[in-house]
Amino acid sequence: MITAAAPVRIGRTDLFAPRLGLGTAVLGNFQQAISDEDALAVIGRALANGIRYLDTAPLYGHGLAEQRVGRAITQVPRDELIISTKVGRLLREGAPPDDSQFHDGVPFYQDVPSAGPVWDFSYDGVRRSVEESLDRMGVDRVDVLHLHDPDNHLAQASSAGCRALRDLRAEGMVQAIGAGMNNSAPLAELVRACDLDVxxxxxxxxxxxxxxxxxxxxxxxxxxxxxxxGGVFNSGILVNPTSGAQFNYVPADNEVLAKASAIQSVCSRYGVPLAAAAVQFPLAHPSVCTVLIGPRTVEELDMDLSLFDVEIPPQLWADLRRDGLLSDDVPTPQ
Structure with a gap:
């Protein structure tokens, strides 16, 4: 079972990551508000099932996700957990609306506190962000710290921001530093410019x-x-690729929907849920240490965990290659 697999070293650090972690964007009211009680129930169930990697960020629910993580982990020894959070946005009253956090005029995060995110990858801004995250979670340190979505702020993020991360790592405030984004090209730029671990x-x-x-x-x-x-289900289309399914947090276009449906058809030949193939696939790559799941409910969490127990025959991956749905150079589970 994936959750019982041996942890994997993060970069060249002394930190080892479990193969499965919990993402908390939806627990910060992403696209739909949920109660504190329901969010805490999801985190509690994840912890009870042995998940010890929790990823969060100030952006997620404008602090709600970090607060909920902090409340949920009080009964778990801190040394048993790996907590990652992010920097690059400070939460401030009167923050102007950020167009990147809206679709068709509707904010991605629902029913959130009034303090909104303000971009800041400066040296002091990064350090303030960490201090505020520690306060929201009620912990004395985080294990992994990421620059968050610096797509349009690469100059500052790769200079002052990275310097702040390196200093925090040297001071022992964090063990591993990195960056979290939805786009691979700017992440590659940051890998070249900064001494990142993950x-x-x-x-x-x-x-x-x-x-x-x-x-x-x-x-x-x-x-x-x-x-x-993260995002192994591509916003849900790799769970149920029907009309109206989302890709990249917005409705998928016909080409993407057709490809997802074709992948599902191959999975169906072998009686394998599309979601099981989706969640197991990334871990075959030698650089991938952890896959994050992001359930909104306890029922979704239980379903996600069950997907790791599904046996997938090698021929399924071979059929995906044969049908042009996977390239030959993409590693697949054995």
Whole structure:
């Protein structure tokens, strides 16, 4: 079972990551508000099932996710956990709306506190962000710290931001430093510019989208940088690729929907749920240390965990290659 697999070293650090972790964006009211009680129930169930890697960020629910993580982990010894959070946005009252956090005029995060995110990858801004995250979670340290979505702020993130991360690592405030984004090309730039240990790559190394094989993943192998993969279901289309399914947090276009449906057809020949193939696929790559799941409910969590127990015959992957749905150079589970 994946959750029982031996942990994998993160980069060249002394930190070892479990193969499965819990992402908390949806627990910060992403696209739908949920109660504190329901969010805490999901985290509690994950902890009870042995999940010890929790990824969060100030952006997620404008602090809600970090607060909920902090409340949920009080009964677990801190040394048993790996907590990752992110920097690059400070939560401030009166923050102007960020267009990147809206679709068709609707904010991605629902029913959130009034303090909104303000971009800041400066040296002091990064350090303030960490202090505020520690306060929200009620912990004295985090294990992994990522620059969060610096796509349009690469100059500052790769200079002052990276310097702040390196100093925090040297001071022992964090053990591993990295960056988390949805796009592989700017992550590759940061790998070249900064001394990073790990990346969080969301949605760009999945059963549907392996564009990161073109630039990022070979570079990570070359430099010994680990990769945590999020967004393995590509916003849900790799669970149920029907009309209206989302890809990249918005409705999928016909081409993407057709490819996802074709992958599902191959899985169906072998009685394998599409979601099981999606969640197991990324771990075959030698640079990938951890896959994050992001359930909204306890029932979704239980379903996600069960997907790791599904046996997938090698011929399924061979059929995907034969049908042109996977490239020959993409590693697949054995």
């Amino acid at each position: 990346l969080l790559l969301a949605g760009r190394y999945t059963l549907l989208d392996q564009t990161s094989m073109n630039d990022l993943l070979p570079l990570c192998q070359e430099r010994g940088v680990s990769v945590v993969v």
